[in-house]
Amino acid sequence: MNRASSLAVLITAALSLQCGTKPPVVVDAGEPDAGAPEVDAGEVDSGVTTDAGTADAGEQDAGVVDAGPVDLDGDGLDDALELSLAQAYLPVLAVHPQDGCPLGGIVFRARRHPLDPTLVFIIYDHLFQRDCGLTSHPGDNEVFAATINPATPAPAGLTALRAISHQGTICQKVGTCGTCGTLSACEQNASGRPIVYFSKDKHGGYTTLSSCNTLTCLDQCAVGDRPGVPLVNAGEPTAHLTEDLTDAGFITAANGWTDASLLHFNPWGTVDFGGAGNVAGDLIDPAFDTPACR
Numbered sequence: 001m002n003r004a005s006s007l008a009v010l011i012t013a014a015l016s017l018q019c020g021t022k023p024p025v026v027v028d029a030g031e032p033d034a035g036a037p038e039v040d041a042g043e044v045d046s047g048v049t050t051d052a053g054t055a056d057a058g059e060q061d062a063g064v065v066d067a068g069p070v071d072l073d074g075d076g077l078d079d080a081l082e083l084s085l086a087q088a089y090l091p092v093l094a095v096h097p098q099d100g101c102p103l104g105g106i107v108f109r110a111r112r113h114p115l116d117p118t119l120v121f122i123i124y125d126h127l128f129q130r131d132c133g134l135t136s137h138p139g140d141n142e143v144f145a146a147t148i149n150p151a152t153p154a155p156a157g158l159t160a161l162r163a164i165s166h167q168g169t170i171c172q173k174v175g176t177c178g179t180c181g182t183l184s185a186c187e188q189n190a191s192g193r194p195i196v197y198f199s200k201d202k203h204g205g206y207t208t209l210s211s212c213n214t215l216t217c218l219d220q221c222a223v224g225d226r227p228g229v230p231l232v233n234a235g236e237p238t239a240h241l242t243e244d245l246t247d248a249g250f251i252t253a254a255n256g257w258t259d260a261s262l263l264h265f266n267p268w269g270t271v272d273f274g275g276a277g278n279v280a281g282d283l284i285d286p287a288f289d290t291p292a293c294r
């Protein structure tokens, strides 16, 4: 039984005693256990304490802090759970150590996997301030996606990963790795975290080092890591959690962003990200649908 339920029982008991009756027997059906975050098909099951009081201080009184799940994007998953899964299972972002324009962060969309509601499907859109390779341009959107099995702790619970470099061009390469079917295992760092490589200056995404370093499209990848990038939950196409990545604390001067044309960018808008592609399109792009590996 979680804290909210315990409080509910106490409050129910207190109210009953006040009225001079015996407290009713409270049967706790379908309560989540306190273990690793679980996703359950029937209900929002966070396994993670959500403090709605921080979102609205007015709702937080002295006695009740935990207001239960908050699902403002209406996908049946607690929004705080979406963020904690996206953070916990985030692959290593292997930006090239000599990349000339590495500044970036991620806007993501997380929801139940369409093929298996006990899994979570996350589209990560890695947004850079610049693409500084050949045909450089302000803004850069490079997408990868993951299937997560929340019943298995990170990083092993990241069960499938896809990246597509130079999507829609002659240089396009689709890389998918994972634990099911004929997929190759994802490349990992020493801690077992799967790796997504971003090519030097262009930021084309790859799941293997060898598929990047072929010389044919001039991409160069190397082992690297870019920890601590901002991570913002976009919400769903029908219920946005943010429409301004500056107000969301991502594309800000404090984070090093200097290109004024990218400030206050709306990830759900029709405007492209600088000279790059459309982020709203990325967040619904079926090309990134990863298989339902467990």
Ligand SMILES: [Ca+2]
Residues within 6 Å of the ligand: 070, 071, 072, 073, 074, 075, 076, 077, 078, 079, 082
């Ligand atoms: Ca949600």
Ligand SMILES: [Ca+2]
Residues within 6 Å of the ligand: 073, 075, 077, 082, 109, 110, 111, 235, 236
């Ligand atoms: Ca969502």
Ligand SMILES: [Ca+2]
Residues within 6 Å of the ligand: 131, 140, 141, 142, 202, 203, 204
């Ligand atoms: Ca690029």
